[in-house]
Amino acid sequence: MTSSGTDGPGAVRHYLLTPELPASVDTLVVLDTEIGMPPQSWHFLVAELADRGLPCLVRVRPGYAWSPGRGGAPVDGALKPIVANAHRVVAVAHSFAGLLALRSAAGILVAERPADTLVLLDAVTPQMVSEVRQNRMALGNIRRSFGITTFSTALGLGPLSNLIHQPSRWYPPQVQRGYRRFRNDPRNALAAQREFNRVIADDAASAPFHPPAHTVLVHSELGLPNAEGYAAYQQQMARDLGLPESAIVAVAGVAQKRFLTSPSAISGLVETIQHGPAILGGRQ
Structure with missing residues (x-):
């Protein structure tokens, strides 16, 4: 690579x-x-x-x-x-x-x-984004999920979603290790949270x-x-x-x-x- x-x-x-x-x-x-x-x-x-x-x-x-x-x-x-x-x-x-x-x-x-x-x-x-923005409960839940992931990785715990869904389990062992290493890095959790907040900020910003x-x-x-x-x-x-x-x-x-x-x-x-x-x- x-x-x-x-x-x-x-x-x-x-x-x-x-x-x-x-x-x-x-x-x-x-x-x-x-x-x-x-x-x-x-x-x-x-x-x-x-x-x-x-x-x-x-x-x-x-x-x-x-x-x-x-x-x-x-x-x-x-x-x-x-x-x-x-x-x-x-x-x-x-x-x-x-x-x-x-x-x-x-x-x-x-x-x-x-x-x-x-x-x-x-x-x-864009329609999905618009509907989520208008649904405060759904938007709050998504933002809390990103926040929990960022917080848990900062504590060295890794994303809680990994424990629940184990998304890497379908991959070969060597790939799984790299997958988890990326997901457990707090810098990546924070980058994802920031990207989501940028996309969801307003409808104009998400218009193609x-x-x-x-x-x-x-x-x-x-x-x-x-x-x-x-x-x-x-x-x-x-x-x-x-x-x-x-x-x-x-x-x-x-x-x-x-x-x-x-x-x-x-x-x-x-x-x-x-x-x-x-x-x-x-x-x-």
């Missing part, structure tokens, strides 16, 4: 997750992680991309403490010409990261190049800018509050973004919290990244 974009503590960093980044690439995939979640959560998708020969980077946003571990070395200026010459750059943004990516053009920049395609994976929508012409919404069939309601949120977001109905991909039989650990969901997501549905643009 290698890194790029380390222009200071406030800079977005990019780490290579697949074995190598060739000097010339056709499709480069860039992963934007859910707030508060470790890059290790992409483990199964990265493995599938590597099997298909698709190089893949992960974005680490300002405030988060993460490094690729042993074997990582800075790419320095090598990434920029590779990205510039890539036929297609595909950004995949998960959950709240989708909303962050839509808030400004900088949200989908990779080495100064905008992504050709944006895949919003189980994205939190114009996304790439090639944008697709991929979502779990079994989302919250229920399958119909969750699909309706995604459909409304597509309409707000001016996307055709064909740009919505509902993954049948997959629960929202299990998408990144479901083999069938991962396989379908990679097919969407590679082949369609007729929305994957690029440079000729």
Whole structure:
């Protein structure tokens, strides 16, 4: 794993997750992680991309403490010409990261190049944010959850959610260790809390800018509050973004919290990244 974009503590960093980044690439995939979640959560998708020969980077946003571990070395200026010459750059943004990516053009920049395609994976929508803001009880509960996580990690206890849900249990042991290390770092808990507060601050701040012409919404069939309601949120977001109905991909039989650990969901997501549905643009 290698890194790029380390222009200071406030800079977005990019780490290579697949074995190598060739000097010339056709499709480069860039992963934007859910707030508060470790890059290790992409483990199964990265493995599938590597099997298909698709190089893949992960974005680490300002405030988060993460490094690729042993074997990582800075790419320095090598990434920029590779990205510039890539036929297609595909950004995949998960959950709240989708909303962050839509808030400004900088949200989908990779080495100064905008992504050709944006895949919003189980994205939190502006409508969801608006409804949570208007529900003081729900908003208070979410904020308390972030606050408890920040407080518990500062005390060295780790997020209480890890004890209840054990989200890392689906991953191999080595991945689990890195996953828990990230989640137990108080700097990451604080960064997640700050990101959530920025997104939820007001409706204007969470309103999307114009996304790439090639944008697709991929979502779990079994989302919250229920399958119909969750699909309706995604459909409304597509309409707000001016996307055709064909740009919505509902993954049948997959629960929202299990998408990144479901083999069938991962396989379908990679097919969407590679082949369609007729929305994957690029440079000729």
